[in-house]
Amino acid sequence: MRTYQLIAPAKINLYLEIIGDRPDGYHELVMILQSIILSDRIEIRSNGTQAINLHCNHPLVPLDQTNIAYHAAQLMVDQFPERFANYGGVDITIDKQIPVAAGLAGGSTDGAAVLLGLNLLWELGLTIPQLQQLGEKLGSDVPFCVRGGTAIATGRGEKLDPIQDLDNLWVVLAKYNNLAVSTPWAYQTYKQQFGHTYINDIAGIQSRTSQLHSGSFVQAISDKDGKKIGELLQNDLEKVVLPEYPQVAQLKEVLKQAGGLGTMMSGSGPTVFTLCQSQTEAETIKKTARQKIEDPSLEFWVTQLSSSGISIISEQ
Ligand SMILES: C[C@@](CO)(OP(=O)(O)O)[C@H](O)COP(=O)(O)OP(=O)(O)OC[C@H]1O[C@@H](n2ccc(N)nc2=O)[C@H](O)[C@@H]1O
Numbered sequence: 001m002r003t004y005q006l007i008a009p010a011k012i013n014l015y016l017e018i019i020g021d022r023p024d025g026y027h028e029l030v031m032i033l034q035s036i037i038l039s040d041r042i043e044i045r046s047n048g049t050q051a052i053n054l055h056c057n058h059p060l061v062p063l064d065q066t067n068i069a070y071h072a073a074q075l076m077v078d079q080f081p082e083r084f085a086n087y088g089g090v091d092i093t094i095d096k097q098i099p100v101a102a103g104l105a106g107g108s109t110d111g112a113a114v115l116l117g118l119n120l121l122w123e124l125g126l127t128i129p130q131l132q133q134l135g136e137k138l139g140s141d142v143p144f145c146v147r148g149g150t151a152i153a154t155g156r157g158e159k160l161d162p163i164q165d166l167d168n169l170w171v172v173l174a175k176y177n178n179l180a181v182s183t184p185w186a187y188q189t190y191k192q193q194f195g196h197t198y199i200n201d202i203a204g205i206q207s208r209t210s211q212l213h214s215g216s217f218v219q220a221i222s223d224k225d226g227k228k229i230g231e232l233l234q235n236d237l238e239k240v241v242l243p244e245y246p247q248v249a250q251l252k253e254v255l256k257q258a259g260g261l262g263t264m265m266s267g268s269g270p271t272v273f274t275l276c277q278s279q280t281e282a283e284t285i286k287k288t289a290r291q292k293i294e295d296p297s298l299e300f301w302v303t304q305l306s307s308s309g310i311s312i313i314s315e316q
């Protein structure tokens, strides 16, 4: 039976600005998304049946249709019923290394990996843009996860403009393993509290978006100016998540005091990250923060920014 093993990297949000709300219930965003080395491993194996079976080593990951990886396989079955009939079903095994419900797009990247894996297994020959278009149906962050690297994302997060890759920096991630933040809750609460700041006309949205395109953040990325990037980190969702989760606010403060280029919450949280120039600096920051907060539920990861999206590591 043919088998593909894939690496599915997590992401962090270097910049997340909420501009307006949309008739479809989503929010209009300007983001800068960045892949990191921390990844799940996905195995996709033909099983000679007509079933999709899902396996995962993490107790919090659902194994039914609510799993984005399962949903991705179902979407491919619906889109390409003849291929499914010819090639048969698959066993999908997720080796979960990315913390769950952490603001790191763990589910989205697994979904993206299944799209790429089935494209290969069923010899569909779909291009990256075609896979990204399918990914839009699974979630706003899935199109980014297909290609990864560094990108400006607009719309609900699905419109992507790749920019110069930024892979020369290290990152410390910190998360309480007993905390999870619901993404719909974060956006809903933001809307209730800050909806009055939204721009709701197209011209206004375009002008704000182009400000960022030409803005100093993109310039700092193309200059690979870590100090400037650290200063310019932004995430509007912090405004609702930090007051609701004081532990996360305290964690951010401790990490900030410990050094590095800049500290910010990723996505809807509750993971907080610090960008660093070197692995040594990252390890020192982790150690300092660990000494300041002696809580066994607080976990750390030291990793690097990455220029890769989903990649294939073996084919049998
Ligand atoms: C906050 C971010 C930042 O990258 O990431 P995470 O924290 O989830 O990793 C994303 O915007 C999350 O993207 P993703 O997790 O793919 O969201 P989706 O499944 O599409 O949407 C989940 C829910 O979030 C809200 N949502 C999402 C995206 C968006 N632009 N506006 C929204 O209002 C909607 O309530 C939607 O029902």
Ligand SMILES: Nc1ncnc2c1ncn2[C@@H]1O[C@H](COP(=O)(O)OP(=O)(O)O)[C@@H](O)[C@H]1O
Pocket: 060, 061, 062, 066, 067, 068, 069, 094, 099, 100, 101, 102, 103, 104, 105, 106, 107, 108, 110, 111, 183, 267, 268, 269
């Ligand atoms: N493959 C998957 N991996 C992780 N979580 C998943 C997956 N599929 C569905 N989920 C569900 O999605 C929720 C959000 O998880 P995740 O994608 O890890 O976080 P985030 O949306 O914060 O980036 C989880 O609580 C879980 O119930």
